[in-house]
Structure formats: C-alpha cells, structure tokens
C-alpha cells in the first residue's frame with residue numbers, strides 16, 4: 744500500500760472539502776486499530792446505537808443486541824485466522840471490519856459496519872484498507888463477501904476499493920470475490936480517495 748510503514752497504512756488526511764453527504768459527527772479525527780478483548784463494552788454500545796436497517800444489512804436478520812458469546816467472539820481474535828479492526832473517535836467505537844479465514848487458507852470472508860451518523864464519510868473504506876493491509880501480512884490473498892442485493896453502498900465500497908471484483912447473484916445475495924494484492928491500481932485508488940475525516944492508524948500489536 745502506498746506510504747505504508749512496516750506496521751500499517753500511513754495515517755493520512757485527505758482533503759478538507761466537504762462533499763455534502765456527511766451527517767454530524769463528534770470528531771473529524773478517527774483512530775483505526777486492531778480490536779482488543781477490552782473493547783467489549785464499546786462494541787456492545789456501538790451495536791446498541793445502530794439503526795435496525797444497518798444491523799439487518801450486516802447480519803441479514805434482526806440482531807437487536809450482541810450476546811456475551813458474540814462479544815467474546817468478535818473481540819477475541821488471533822490476528823491470523825480471525826482479524827478485526829475498529830474505528831474510534833474520542834469517546835466511542837464507530838466502525839468495525841472483520842475478516843475470517845475460510846477453509847481455502849488464503850481467502851477470508853469480510854464484513855464491515857459503520858455507525859449510522861458516520862456512514863458515507865470514508866470510514867468503511869478506511870477500515871477495509873487497514874484490513875487489507877493486516878490480512879495480506881498473514882498470507883490472505885483474497886477477500887470474499889456476501890451482500891444483500893439491495894445494499895448498493897456496500898457494493899459500491901467493494902467495487903471502488905481498487906481491486907478487480909468478481910461477483911455472482913444467488914437468491915438475493917451477491918457473493919463478491921477480489922484479490923487483495925496491492926497493485927498500482929489499488930495504490931492509485933487509495934491515494935485519490937477524498938474524505939473530510941482524518942484517520943490515524945495504530946499498528947497491530949500496540950496496547
């Protein structure tokens with residue numbers, strides 16, 4: 744990835760020009776880092792604030808609250824077969840993306856969800872960029888995802904990441920696959936993204 748240090752994508756600030764679709768948020772500076780077991784309460788609170796619509800798009804069913812098992816499973820990852828990264832503002836967790844290695848060892852299934860008031864401001868894309876970086880570092884070469892056919896924002900994010908996406912439709916769900924090798928096209932896409940938010944990246948293994 745362009746500008747990468749040894750431990751993660753370089754923090755970057757994209758331009759400051761508002762693109763008009765963003766809603767109010769508590770800060771314009773977000774930290775992106777690997778999830779930690781201690782993030783359980785923040786993850787639970789994040790989930791409780793999500794709209795039913797966002798939850799449905801993520802889980803394909805109503806999922807009003809996270810169980811203790813959900814929280815344990817989501818926060819306790821090994822960084823090799825199960826990876827997850829979170830975005831945090833000064834007071835709350837505002838997004839999470841995860842990748843779970845599939846039976847085919849160099850592939851992982853990904854999912855992402857962002858707080859409703861921060862959607863369409865580049866958070867989902869920034870989380871996926873970080874996940875691409877971390878997953879590539881442990882030998883994962885391709886991401887797969889299942890997305891409801893109605894979920895155009897998610898489809899757009901995947902298609903605009905900068906990787907060649909292939910997809911097929913199966914009973915209302917689009918299954919996408921793309922290699923995550925950082926090609927020149929991907930580097931260019933990363934550099935050209937614009938958002939009003941600034942993203943700081945904390946290397947995996949800190950804290």
Ligand SMILES: CC(C)(COP(=O)(O)OP(=O)(O)OC[C@H]1O[C@@H](n2cnc3c(N)ncnc32)[C@H](O)[C@@H]1OP(=O)(O)O)[C@@H](O)C(=O)NCCC(=O)NCCS
Pocket residue numbers: 761762763764765796797798800801802853854855856857858861862863864865866867868869888889890894896897899900903937938939940
């Ligand atoms: C789908 C989802 C994860 C996308 O996350 P997001 O943070 O909204 O995505 P991004 O902001 O990175 O990208 C969305 C669009 O906003 C645009 N955008 C980025 N910064 C922007 C800004 N400052 N102002 C306006 N638009 C902006 C992006 O260019 C992108 O547009 P494009 O797809 O046409 O390129 C989010 O909408 C969500 O959580 N949805 C509910 C859960 C869900 O559907 N999960 C998917 C499960 S597979």
